[in-house]
Amino acid sequence: MKKIFIQSLKMFFLMTLLTGIIYPLFITVFGQLLFSYQANGSxxxxxxxxxxxxxxxxxxxxxxxxxxxxxxxxxxxxxxxxxxxxxxxxxxxxxxxxxxxxxxxxxxxxxxxxxxxxxxxxxxxxxxxxxxxxxxxxxxxxxxxxxxxxxxxxxxxxxxxxxxxxxxxxxxxxxxxxxxxxxxxxxxxxxx
Amino acid sequence: MNFLFDTIQFVLFLVVLTSGSVFFGGLFYKALIGERNLLSPILLKPEKFIYKIFRIDEKYEMDWKEYLKGILSFSFLSFLFVLAIQLLQQYLPLNPQNISNVEFFLAFNTAVSFMTNTNWQAYSGESTLSYFVQMIGLTVQNFVSAAIGLSVLLALIRGITIRQGKTIGNLWVDLTRSVLYVLMPLSIILAILLISQGVVQTFDSYTTVQTIEGSNQIIPLGPAASQIAIKQLGTNGGGFFGVNSAFPYENPTPFSNFLQVLSILLIPGALVFTYGKMLSNKKHAWLIFGVMMFAFCSGIIVSYWSEVSNSSTFHSSELMEGKEMRFGVFNSVLWSVATTVASNGSVNAMHSSMSSISGMVELINMQLGEIIFGGIGSGLYGMILFILLTVFISGLMVGRTPEYFGKKIEAYEIKWAIIGILIPSVVILFFTAIGVTTNVGLSSILNKGPHGLSEILYAFTSGANNNGSAFAGLNANTNFYNILIGFAMLLGRFGVIIPVLAIAGNLVKKNITPETSGTLSTNNFLFGFLLLSVIIIVGALTFFPALSIGPIIEHLLIKSGYTF
Incomplete structure (x- = not known):
């Protein structure tokens, strides 16, 4: 059980990094570059x-x-x-x-x-x-x-x-x- | 004129949905079993890199109990984290509006809601949550709760297809692949397309403008597009802004609306075909897809008819209360049905203000157990429970041992299947009964009369089936509803996941008996009809009494001119 818990902790960290930080930042950068007028609220x-x-x-x-x-x-x-x-x-x-x-x-x-x-x-x-x-x-x-x-x-x-x-x-x-x-x-x- | 364009939009939607499902079903199949696919050139290296640094052995396989423990501990961590950052919101970064900490029971409800893929929202995003919580907390849950649903489905499919095995796959590999190959690429494409239509994506604080008439208007902004994309694709439904996809920054144009409503059903639809490939049985996939489409289209036709025929009550051409002009009646109906058949729960029009029969269609869609398309993974594994039940019942009728793709369906499977099907129903009816018989439950109601009952019934239906949409007149941000709906969501999620994994763990051990002339076919029209009948009898009849004193009687009263 301890092993599983540590593994899910690692996985949770990875997912937070990937989907909670990298992904929204990536979208923000591209959105601002490609469609700055729309991304900032038209x-x-x-x-x-x-x-x-x-x-x-x-x-x-x-x-x-x-x-x-x-x-x-x-x-x-x-x-x-x-x-x-x-x-x-x-x-x-x-x-x-x-x-x-x-x-x-x-x-x-x-x-x-x-x-x-x-x-x-x-x-x-x-x-x-x-x-x-x-x-x-x-x-x-x-x-x-x-x-x-x-x-x-x-x-x-x-x-x-x-x-x-x-x-x-x-x-x-x-x-x-x-x-x-x-x-x-x-x-x-x-x-x- | 309108009717013509409504029909064109409907047909267009069905065509794009069906072809998209077939295409992505094939792609997901390859990606999820680890075969080389379209995305491998870009994603294979990151995937292997993740396994390496986190010491995940790709070849390692888990039995169902280990798989379940992984899901439970991962979900528990998710819950704790989302709870904690809400309670500490004030002290965390990315809070340009200086929004204060979230109250405990609301934070509990929200943490459970996003962890269980429900996205029931007792709060309004723009005034309650910081960018930090929305992004690091909720966006992450949008991805992983969907990925967990998909992983459970994969485990069940392995149970059905593997001969005399012990294990049902590696949760961490399934999770990683689900996020990397299924959810992430589509989310990136959708988010960028949505920004092009006008969805905001910025970290600036809210803007105050001086309007033409000279008053001040505060315009909320935020990193919305990234969250909205996965909110739709992951059958989550939790809006960035309070009124969800009715808000122009969340859903600015008819095209963004088309993309979003398509995204609700696309992955659940595609997974049906992924399942067909894993079974090496295309016909069975088409049968399941056909049953889903039939129920979906029936819902749309009934709901659309109800909206059109009720406009005369107000001597107006259309019912536009709670609807947006850029979408109109048809697109609001299409969305309301799509979002309730899939356990998405986002809205582009206020369900509470739609006609009572439309409200009933929404309720039934959820009460069937979110199996018509349903949530990512969860829709199909729920549907497979109904298929097992149908196989069992029809096996009894013809006097043969029930089999599903060569696996004998016995008492153990049926016991768990029944538990999985009944838990959400029991929760809905029991909790609704508490709600309508206590003052604390009744005091949250906005609309009097039968609609008040529907508000409470809708809340628990939505919670227990992990949908998340609402008859939003109900003031759900009270301790009573925050706690009770919180538990409904937990029971509805894990009360189905545990039975499904237990079934997977038991089925995987069984041998595959060869098909004979006496085997009941699960691919023909007759089986489709039986399946639909079982779904309607078990799913809908459970709720007929509740519906008859809610939306049905409301409809009859409106027609005879009564109001409350």
């Missing part, structure tokens, strides 16, 4: 200041911006989290109805409009960076009104959404989505 710089990460959604409450999905952590990922509400939970039903109502009111939509599902349901990570193209388009009336845009500028906003829509990866995987943070940055650039 950060967005503006005027040499960090304003966010392409992959981590931000909270937008101001009416001059496109709004992201509901988040139970209001986009503060320390720690990340989701609602975990079951479909049978009355709170979820109330939240969904409230979100529908608020979204319609905020964006001057008629009552019969079908609200995209990501707007009425909160995300899994709490920092989902994306919404659908439809959800972005439905917010245009509010953007126009709060930014006091003329019809030419309004058209630009519309085509901005189209150009910011990411297609399925390799034409197959995932869905068509719009990155809200990038869209809002572009929106600010478009309309000073």
């Amino acid at each position: 950060m967005i710089l503006k005027d040499e200041k960090l304003i966010g990460s392409k992959l981590i959604g931000q909270n937008f409450a101001d009416s001059i911006y496109f709004h992201p999905r509901p988040s139970v952590i209001t986009y503060n990922p320390m720690p990340s989290g989701a609602s975990n509400l079951a479909l049978s939970n009355a709170t979820l039903h109330e939240q969904v109805n409230d979100r529908k109502k608020i979204f319609k009111e905020e964006n001057y939509l008629v009552d019969t409009v079908l609200i995209p599902s990501e707007i009425i349901f909160s995300s899994g990570s709490g920092v989902d960076p994306h919404i659908s193209k439809e959800a972005a388009i439905l917010q245009i009336p509010r953007i126009i009104k709060s930014r006091l845009l003329n019809s030419e500028e309004s058209k630009k906003v519309f085509s901005l959404i189209t150009s910011q829509t990411e297609s399925r990866q390799f034409g197959i995987l995932g869905g068509e989505v719009v990155n809200v943070l990038e869209l809002n940055i572009k929106l600010d650039e478009l309309i000073k």
